[in-house]
Amino acid sequence: MEVVIDRSETLAALAADAIEALVTRRSDAVLGLATGSTPSAVYDELVRRHAEEGLSFAGVRGFLLDEYVGLPEGHPEAYRTVIERELVSRLDLPTESVLGPDGRAEDLAAACTGYEQAIADAGGIDLQILGIGTDGHVAFNEPGSSLASRTRIKTLTEQTRRDNARFFDDEVDAVPQHVLTQGLGTIMAARHLVLLAMGRSKAEAVHQLVEGPISAMWPATILQMHPHVTVLVDGGAASRLQLAAYYRETWQSKPDWQPL
Numbered sequence: 561m562e563v564v565i566d567r568s569e570t571l572a573a574l575a576a577d578a579i580e581a582l583v584t585r586r587s588d589a590v591l592g593l594a595t596g597s598t599p600s601a602v603y604d605e606l607v608r609r610h611a612e613e614g615l616s617f618a619g620v621r622g623f624l625l626d627e628y629v630g631l632p633e634g635h636p637e638a639y640r641t642v643i644e645r646e647l648v649s650r651l652d653l654p655t656e657s658v659l660g661p662d663g664r665a666e667d668l669a670a671a672c673t674g675y676e677q678a679i680a681d682a683g684g685i686d687l688q689i690l691g692i693g694t695d696g697h698v699a700f701n702e703p704g705s706s707l708a709s710r711t712r713i714k715t716l717t718e719q720t721r722r723d724n725a726r727f728f729d730d731e732v733d734a735v736p737q738h739v740l741t742q743g744l745g746t747i748m749a750a751r752h753l754v755l756l757a758m759g760r761s762k763a764e765a766v767h768q769l770v771e772g773p774i775s776a777m778w779p780a781t782i783l784q785m786h787p788h789v790t791v792l793v794d795g796g797a798a799s800r801l802q803l804a805a806y807y808r809e810t811w812q813s814k815p816d817w818q819p820l
């Protein structure tokens with residue numbers, strides 16, 4: 561697990577560098593896309609590189625991490641709508657090349673199985689962008705999630721619904737109670753995980769993720785078992801890391817030939 565502590569703009573550029581290197585190497589790369597406010601700066605940077613430097617996503621495919629259950633099609637806070645608005649519509653990435661779990665399906669279990677199959681058919685995810693919840697969830701794998709889980713329906717905690725109420729006019733009751741989410745096992749199958757976290761509200765979750773014991777109580781801790789994880793955190797999110805000085809030194813002395 562590589563931990564980089566820096567300013568948020570620098571971290572967004574680093575994440576964009578990793579994506580640029582991938583899509584330049586493989587024009588049909590498969591990206592795992594996260595929603596939430598944290599990845600927005602990365603997406604803005606990709607859009608800038610597309611507009612100003614001609615970085616193309618025409619052959620890329622994308623998979624969303626998760627989706628609310630029951631929001632009507634086109635709801636502004638449905639993750640499929642959010643990713644279309646924030647990223648897909650601003651790139652040369654065809655809308656149909658990006659899939660998300662179908663939170664409006666009549667048979668939700670079948671939608672989850674079908675989603676796992678679609679990821680497998682695409683050859684798996686090359687690079688997965690991740691955020692982290694204040695309770696240590698990744699995607700919508702709340703505390704108590706099976707560390708080997710696959711895409712399935714989950715119930716949100718009160719904490720997550722409160723955290724996400726800001727997207728629903730601050731009405732906690734407007735945040736759906738149920739979601740479909742890639743499981744921790746699904747996420748662990750991606751070849752490179754790039755997790756971003758900003759601000760002090762994430763400090764405890766980041767400490768657990770990097771330095772805590774692996775536990776379903778802090779679902780993100782399973783990432784410690786992945787061979788290629790990059791954790792990009794600002795000073796606030798890094799404020800509880802016990803080995804922060806070591807991570808900084810490691811990053812500063814990283815050889816040029818070693819990619820992210």
Ligand SMILES: N[C@@H]1[C@@H](O)[C@H](O)[C@@H](COP(=O)(O)O)O[C@@H]1O
Nearest residue numbers: 595596597598691692693699700
């Ligand atoms: N399902 C999403 C997660 O994928 C995201 O990582 C988390 C943190 O969001 P933010 O980046 O807005 O803090 O929120 C939501 O619950």
